[in-house]
Amino acid sequence: xxxxxxxxxxxxxxxxxxxxxxxxxxxxxxxxxxxxxxxxxxxxxxxxxxxxxxxxxxxxxxxxxxxxxxxxxxxxxxxxxxxxxxxxxxxxxxxxxxxxxxxxxxxxxxxxxxxxxxxxxxxxxxxx
Numbered sequence: 001x002x003x004x005x006x007x008x009x010x011x012x013x014x015x016x017x018x019x020x021x022x023x024x025x026x027x028x029x030x031x032x033x034x035x036x037x038x039x040x041x042x043x044x045x046x047x048x049x050x051x052x053x054x055x056x057x058x059x060x061x062x063x064x065x066x067x068x069x070x071x072x073x074x075x076x077x078x079x080x081x082x083x084x085x086x087x088x089x090x091x092x093x094x095x096x097x098x099x100x101x102x103x104x105x106x107x108x109x110x111x112x113x114x115x116x117x118x119x120x121x122x123x124x125x126x127x128x
Contacts, residue, residue: 004087008080010105013068017080019088022060028077029064037074045074049082049101053092059084079104 004019026033026046037043050056061081065073082101085092096102110119117123 004084006080006083006087008076008078008083008104010075010079011068011072011108013065013072013076015063015065015073015076015080017077017084018062019059019084020062021058024057024059026061027063037070039070042070042074045071046077046081048078048099049085049096052095052099052101053085053089055085055088055092059088075105 002020006017006019008015008017028036033043033046037046047056061084063077063080065077067073068076078101082096086096086102093102112119
């Protein structure tokens with residue numbers, strides 16, 4: 001099996017993933033998963049698709065992630081891993097789709113408008 005390349009996005013985060021057969025090592029920006037995401041919750045989010053289809057420990061993942069915050073990056077990586085697992089084995093698609101791991105979350109920050117303090121918040125009104 002050759003190297004599989006996928007991409008995942010969430011908010012302003014972009015994760016580029018390279019999958020190859022191996023021992024289950026996950027390297028993010030040249031750092032181990034536990035080093036990059038010290039929080040257990042973020043590590044769990046990244047590993048959710050692997051645990052769901054019981055592929056944990058079978059493939060090595062080399063991931064480059066850029067932009068956004070920790071949560072957005074973790075969810076971008078989750079989408080990239082899910083897409084890669086579907087390319088490895090098409091039978092993984094139904095359970096991943098059912099859990100919503102193959103859906104790109106379209107929610108983005110609304111832009112600030114002129115004449116407003118934020119996107120929707122107006123400046124304080126003074127009657128007198």
